Amino acid sequence: MxxxxxxxxxxxxxxxxxxxxxxxxxxLNIHVATAAVVCAAIVALAAWVTTAPHALPKAHFxxxxxxxxxALVSLRAFLWLVYTRGDEICVLSPNNLGDxxxxxxxxxxxxxxxxxxxxxxxxxxxxxxYPLGSDLFNSVLEVLGIDTYIGLVWTGLVGAALTGYALWxxxxxxxxxAFLFNGGLTGFAILRTFEIEDFQSEMVWKNLFLSMFVTQRxxxxxxxxxLILLYAWRERYFRxxxxxxxxxxxxxxxxxLPLFNLHAFLFLSLVLAAxxxxxxxxxxxxxxxxxxxxxxLFVFVALALVPATLGILLxxxxxxxxxxxxxxxxxxxxxxxxxxxxxxxxxLPLTLLLVFVLFRSKDxxxxxxxxxAVGIFGLCGIVSFAPWxxxxxxxxxxxxxxxxxxxxxxxxxxxNLAARVAVCFVLFFSGAVSLIGGLDARHxxxxxxxxxxxxxxxxxxxxxxxxxxxxxxxxNHPLLLLGRKVACGYEGHLWSHGLNYHxxxxxxxxxxxxxATWQEIAPSLDVQWLALRKADLPxxxxxxxxxxxxxxxxxYDLRPIVRPDPATxxxxxxxxxxxxxxx
Numbered sequence: 337m338x339x340x341x342x343x344x345x346x347x348x349x350x351x352x353x354x355x356x357x358x359x360x361x362x363x364l365n366i367h368v369a370t371a372a373v374v375c376a377a378i379v380a381l382a383a384w385v386t387t388a389p390h391a392l393p394k395a396h397f398x399x400x401x402x403x404x405x406x407a408l409v410s411l412r413a414f415l416w417l418v419y420t421r422g423d424e425i426c427v428l429s430p431n432n433l434g435d436x437x438x439x440x441x442x443x444x445x446x447x448x449x450x451x452x453x454x455x456x457x458x459x460x461x462x463x464x465x466y467p468l469g470s471d472l473f474n475s476v477l478e479v480l481g482i483d484t485y486i487g488l489v490w491t492g493l494v495g496a497a498l499t500g501y502a503l504w505x506x507x508x509x510x511x512x513x514a515f516l517f518n519g520g521l522t523g524f525a526i527l528r529t530f531e532i533e534d535f536q537s538e539m540v541w542k543n544l545f546l547s548m549f550v551t552q553r554x555x556x557x558x559x560x561x562x563l564i565l566l567y568a569w570r571e572r573y574f575r576x577x578x579x580x581x582x583x584x585x586x587x588x589x590x591x592x593l594p595l596f597n598l599h600a601f602l603f604l605s606l607v608l609a610a611x612x613x614x615x616x617x618x619x620x621x622x623x624x625x626x627x628x629x630x631x632x633l634f635v636f637v638a639l640a641l642v643p644a645t646l647g648i649l650l651x652x653x654x655x656x657x658x659x660x661x662x663x664x665x666x667x668x669x670x671x672x673x674x675x676x677x678x679x680x681x682x683x684l685p686l687t688l689l690l691v692f693v694l695f696r697s698k699d700x701x702x703x704x705x706x707x708x709a710v711g712i713f714g715l716c717g718i719v720s721f722a723p724w725x726x727x728x729x730x731x732x733x734x735x736x737x738x739x740x741x742x743x744x745x746x747x748x749x750x751x752n753l754a755a756r757v758a759v760c761f762v763l764f765f766s767g768a769v770s771l772i773g774g775l776d777a778r779h780x781x782x783x784x785x786x787x788x789x790x791x792x793x794x795x796x797x798x799x800x801x802x803x804x805x806x807x808x809x810x811x812n813h814p815l816l817l818l819g820r821k822v823a824c825g826y827e828g829h830l831w832s833h834g835l836n837y838h839x840x841x842x843x844x845x846x847x848x849x850x851x852a853t854w855q856e857i858a859p860s861l862d863v864q865w866l867a868l869r870k871a872d873l874p875x876x877x878x879x880x881x882x883x884x885x886x887x888x889x890x891x892y893d894l895r896p897i898v899r900p901d902p903a904t905x906x907x908x909x910x911x912x913x914x915x916x917x918x919x
Contacts, residue, residue: 337387337389337390337392337580337581338383339384340498340501340502340564341383341384341387341581341582341585342383342384342387343380343494343498344383344498344557344560344561344589345379345380345382345383345588345589346377346379346380346383347557348379348557348561348588349372349375349376349379349380349588350372350373350376351469351472351596352588352595353371353372354369354473354475354476355452355472355595355650357371357372358452359452359453362449362451363449363450363452363454364446364447364450364472364475364476365449366479366480368479369476369479369480370480372476373476373480379588383582386584386585387581387582387585388578388579388582390577392505395504396509398508398509399504399508399509402504402509402512402513402516403500403504403512405512405516406496406500406512406516407497407500409516409545409775410493410496410497410500411493412428413428413492413496413545413546413549413550414489414492414496416428416780417432417436417489417492418488418489421780421782423785424782424784424785424786425783425785425786425789426780426781426783427780427781427783428779428780428781429551429774429779429781430537430779430781431546431547431550431551431774432550432781433781433783433811433812434811434828434829435551435552435553436488436551437783437812437816437826438458438811438816438825438826438829439470439471439474439488439553440484440816440817440819441457441458441816441817441818441819441820441825442466442468442471442475443471443474443475443478443484443487443488443819444475444484444818445457445801445819445820445821446468446471446472446819447475447476447478447479448801448819450801450802455821456821456835457816457819457820457821457825458816458824458826458829458830458833458835459825459830459835459837459840460823460824460860460861460863461862462653462835462836463654464651465651465652465653465833465834465835467554467594467596467597467651468595468651469554469592469595469596469597470554470556470557470596471553472595473491474488474491477491491553491556492550492556494556495555495556495559496549496556499549499555499556499559499560499563501560502563502567503559503563503737505563505567506563506566506741507737507740507744508741508744510741510744510748511737511740513760513764514736514737514740515544515545515549515737516544516545516768516771517543517763517765517766517768518541518543518683518764519536519543519681519763519764519765519766519767519769519770520536520539520541520677520678520679520680520683520766521677521678521681521766522535522536522678522766522770523535523536523766523767523768524765524766526769532769532772532773533769533770533773534546534770534771534773534774535766535769535770535773536767536770537770539678540668540675540729541679541680541683541729542729543767543770543771543774544733544736545771546770546771546774546775547729548729548730548733552597552730554596554597554600555597555600557596558596558597558600559600561589561593561596562593562600562734563737564581564589565581565586565589565590565604566604566607566705566738567580568580568581568586569607569611570701570705573614573615573629573633574700574701574704575701583636586636587636587639587640590636591639591640591643591644591647593644593647594651595647595650598648598651598652599721599722599727599734601644601648603712603731603735605637606708606712607738608633608636610704610705610707610708611629611633611704612630612633612637614703614704615629616630618700661721662719663718663719663720664718664719664725665717665718666718668717681762681763681766682759682762682763683736683763686743686747686748686763687710687739687743689747690706690739690742690743690746690747691706691710693746693747694706694707694746697746699746702742702746705738705739705742706738706739706742708738709734709736709738709739710735710739712731712732712734712735713732713735713736713739716728716731716732716735722832722834723831723833723834724832727832748760783812783817784812784814784817787917788814789818790917791887791888791915791916791917792814792815792818792889792915793818794917795891795913795914795915796815796818796820801819803820803821804821804822804862804863804864804865805820805821805822805823805863805864805865805866805867806823806844806847806848806858806861806863806865806866806867806894807823807866807867807868807872808868808869808872808875808876809822809824809825809826809827809841811825811826811828811829813825813826813867813869814869815867823840823844823862823863824837824840824841824844824861827841840861843857843861844861847861848875848876849875849876849877850877854866854894854897854898855897855898858894858897859898863894864893864894864895864898865891865892865893865894866878866891866892866894867889867891867892868883869888869889870883870887870888870889872889878890878892878910878912879892879894879897879910880892880910881910881911881912883912883915884912884914887914887915888915889915890912890913890914891912891915892910892913893910893913894910896910897910
């Protein structure tokens with residue numbers, strides 16, 4: 337536990353101290369990065385020293401088996417998270433085509449030295465509205481000289497190791513299986529097709545490891561942090577243990593969570609509220625285990641309130657995100673019962689049975705955690721907590737992981753061997769098929785060519801990182817992959833982040849197609865340069881000569897158009913700056 341405490345404390349402190357120092361100074365640079373790492377090392381040492389020895393559960397055969405499976409799956413997913421294939425830069429999973437491109441943009445953008453709190457890199461004239469904690473951590477590594485791709489692979493591997501340990505600590509072998517193999521009934525299609533595929537990829541209840549853990553980088557910190565906090569609170573407030581983690585470290589991890597994953601922070605806050613209510617009721621019934629717990633919880637939340645609120649305000653643009661919380665009944669398959677059955681299989685009937693069993697049980701611990709998780713899961717079926725409804729899975733994920741160990745101890749473990757095997761097979765077979773299909777060797781998707789990125793990187797030398805570019809919106813545009821600011825990024829990123837982008841995207845398209853002039857449009861989009869790839873032509877009209885035939889594209893300095901020289905009559909004809917590799 338000491339190693340886990342020190343690692344989580346180190347990661348949280350790197351991000352918190354980097355953010356504070358960058359806000360107070362002029363952005364992220366080598367001095368800020370070095371100071372942040374020194375502060376984090378001190379915190380890690382303090383966490384190691386102050387974490388008391390704790391008796392851990394004994395690992396049995398199935399625990400070791402699931403830990404080995406989790407390790408193998410994680411090695412496959414993260415060693416090939418991003419890799420080269422000849423001149424191509426590839427990702428293993430199609431789920432990561434857009435996601436990793438955005439993370440590459442954020443890591444390099446934050447590492448470029450731009451002022452904090454940064455503007456959005458994918459939309460003009462709006463603040464950054466994204467929990468950028470994990471990407472900021474990798475930006476620090478980049479500033480310290482660690483290659484971007486190596487940093488991504490190693491943070492993925494360390495985050496996976498911490499998550500596997502935390503899952504086992506919270507839910508044992510069944511908890512690990514619940515995360516790796518969640519699913520409904522679609523995977524049984526293999527019995528008809530005899531081909532291994534990710535059959536759940538088009539469903540709502542996708543394989544959590546593939547669709548979220550590999551793609552949502554904030555979960556690399558949020559999952560182990562949240563699970564360790566849940567374990568610490570369970571041991572402290574329901575099983576009479578001393579603090580598994582020192583309170584100051586719990587406070588640091590909990591209060592910094594909004595910078596990594598807002599949904600994890602929201603879920604944990606609701607669990608804290610449920611524990612507080614349960615302990616308050618227990619005090620009134622003279623339960624000695626509850627003595628002092630409500631006051632302790634109240635002080636804990638009060639101390640976390642200010643830093644956590646500041647983090648929430650920063651990553652939401654001071655609550656400027658559009659359509660973040662709204663009424664959305666029936667978003668799961670239009671409310672069709674058969675869709676729910678195909679998505680979730682036995683998961684929902686077993687969970688409802690667990691809720692019924694707990695009504696008759698006196699287990700206050702199980703009631704507190706399960707009823708809270710079931711309530712949040714049900715609420716996510718009718719209310720959208722994000723601009724994109726599927727992002728509700730970031731909450732439903734937590735509900736399922738919290739319910740899973742109690743589903744095992746209260747329902748499945750009490751069955752005879754044959755029934756246990758049958759239930760686990762139906763629960764996990766579909767998810768296991770999808771997991772294997774999503775990680776097999778047939779995959780590998782190119783997001784860029786190294787030679788093209790090198791050419792664009794060379795062409796951009798001398799243009800400050802604060803400059804914003806106009807370009808054709810694309811998830812893997814070279815400018816985005818190199819960490820540059822653009823007028824409008826990929827539309828899928830814009831609407832899923834709740835950004836009000838339609839008017840600006842319409843202006844950009846008018847300028848690109850020549851139906852409006854850059855002299856009219858550039859000031860509204862706050863752009864000074866235009867970047868056109870050869871693939872963008874002829875749909876996009878250059879404001880001057882086209883790029884040379886042997887170039888990847890061209891850069892156009894729009895400032896002479898926007899602010900023409902009064903001594904030169906007429907609109908200036910811009911000469912392109914070729915993007916090629918003669919150097």
